[in-house]
Amino acid sequence: MKVLRGVADIPADWPASAVSIGKFDGVHAGHRAVIDELKGVADLNGLASVVVTFDRHPLAVLAPTRCPQTLISTEQKLGLLAETGVHATLVLEFTAALAALPPVEFIESILVQGLHARTVLVGRDFRFGAHGAGDVHLLQELGDLFGFTVRLIDDVKPDRMRRVSSTWIRELLTRGEVGAATTLLGHHPTLRGEVVHGAKRGRELGFPTANLSPASEGLIPADGVYAGWLTDAGIRYPAAISVGNNPTFDGVAQKQVEAYVLDQDIDLYDHVVEVEFVERIRGMVAFTGIEPLIVQMHDDVSKVRGILA
Numbered sequence: 001m002k003v004l005r006g007v008a009d010i011p012a013d014w015p016a017s018a019v020s021i022g023k024f025d026g027v028h029a030g031h032r033a034v035i036d037e038l039k040g041v042a043d044l045n046g047l048a049s050v051v052v053t054f055d056r057h058p059l060a061v062l063a064p065t066r067c068p069q070t071l072i073s074t075e076q077k078l079g080l081l082a083e084t085g086v087h088a089t090l091v092l093e094f095t096a097a098l099a100a101l102p103p104v105e106f107i108e109s110i111l112v113q114g115l116h117a118r119t120v121l122v123g124r125d126f127r128f129g130a131h132g133a134g135d136v137h138l139l140q141e142l143g144d145l146f147g148f149t150v151r152l153i154d155d156v157k158p159d160r161m162r163r164v165s166s167t168w169i170r171e172l173l174t175r176g177e178v179g180a181a182t183t184l185l186g187h188h189p190t191l192r193g194e195v196v197h198g199a200k201r202g203r204e205l206g207f208p209t210a211n212l213s214p215a216s217e218g219l220i221p222a223d224g225v226y227a228g229w230l231t232d233a234g235i236r237y238p239a240a241i242s243v244g245n246n247p248t249f250d251g252v253a254q255k256q257v258e259a260y261v262l263d264q265d266i267d268l269y270d271h272v273v274e275v276e277f278v279e280r281i282r283g284m285v286a287f288t289g290i291e292p293l294i295v296q297m298h299d300d301v302s303k304v305r306g307i308l309a
């Protein structure tokens with residue numbers, strides 16, 4: 001997948017394209033439905049398939065106090081979009097100037113002049129341009145004017161009640177429901193970050209853990225213990241993952257994500273790893289001492305084996 005960083009990065013001889021625009025936070029099942037259709041239309045008509053997205057959540061500029069924490073970083077988004085098989089992603093810097101572009105100019109400068117759009121695919125609720133003044137009716141009018149067709153994608157609603165959305169997935173992760181989040185995402189919720197030095201207690205307990213840097217990418221699910229996977233240098237290991245401030249040892253102020261990789265003795269310090277959450281096993285517990293914690297961790301690990309088997 002070609003990554004275009006801004007309109008100025010689009011080559012002048014860019015081919016005619018089928019384009020989809022949005023935040024694509026999470027690259028969830030709704031987004032995947034749009035992208036599947038995008039690729040189908042592009043292939044059928046000999047067009048390049050292009051996703052247009054932003055380098056931050058628009059609310060980070062428009063209303064920072066209402067801006068949700070994103071499910072994934074831009075780099076994670078680019079990784080997931082690359083896996084879908086689209087030809088290119090255009091990442092626009094979401095500045096105040098971009099937010100202020102009137103709808104017509106947004107479409108003309110980016111889709112028409114930049115990407116030579118012939119087809120534009122969006123969900124029915126799609127809004128664009130300053131103050132979200134542009135809707136799908138305006139998009140259709142602009143299509144007639146500039147020579148592209150508009151295709152509207154039906155909502156993906158797994159339970160027929162609620163449309164898949166990043167808000168819904170955020171709610172699930174906040175409750176630790178990583179299995180349900182996986183269903184809506186089409187992939188496991190994943191954190192990516194560098195392995196840093198912890199309190200060095202893990203080895204003593206018999207469960208050395210890879211502690212993720214507080215600067216890791218991705219939304220951290222609710223405190224608790226999870227079954228999941230840790231991927232290092234392309235190798236995916238089964239893992240028991242702890243999220244919380246280790247209340248048994250009232251030392252850590254900050255929420256910590258740490259993964260005990262099963263049956264391995266590996267040095268992961270300074271490696272950038274991915275941690276995938278598959279299922280929540282239990283909540284974080286403040287034990288009265290290390291003995292009951294160790295007993296519980298053995299039980300957690302055997303549950304992890306059962307879940308991942």
Ligand SMILES: Cc1cc2nc3c(=O)[nH]c(=O)nc-3n(C[C@H](O)[C@H](O)[C@H](O)COP(=O)(O)O)c2cc1C
Nearest residue numbers: 198199200201202240242246247248260284285300
């Ligand atoms: C499977 C698993 C379960 C855990 N459960 C708890 C828990 O219930 N309560 C707690 O205080 N810490 C829990 N921890 C975190 C440990 O306290 C932590 O891994 C240990 O103190 C080592 O910390 P360190 O990596 O900073 O050395 C758990 C860790 C793992 C891997």
Ligand SMILES: Nc1ncnc2c1ncn2[C@@H]1O[C@H](COP(=O)(O)OP(=O)(O)OP(=O)(O)O)[C@@H](O)[C@H]1O
Nearest residue numbers: 022023024025030122123154155156163164165166
């Ligand atoms: N559940 C869904 N079903 C169908 N299309 C969707 C769904 N969710 C998003 N889309 C579409 O995907 C494209 C990218 O959208 P964007 O991420 O900006 O959408 P959104 O509706 O704000 O999503 P979310 O609420 O999950 O952040 C848009 O065309 C949008 O309408």
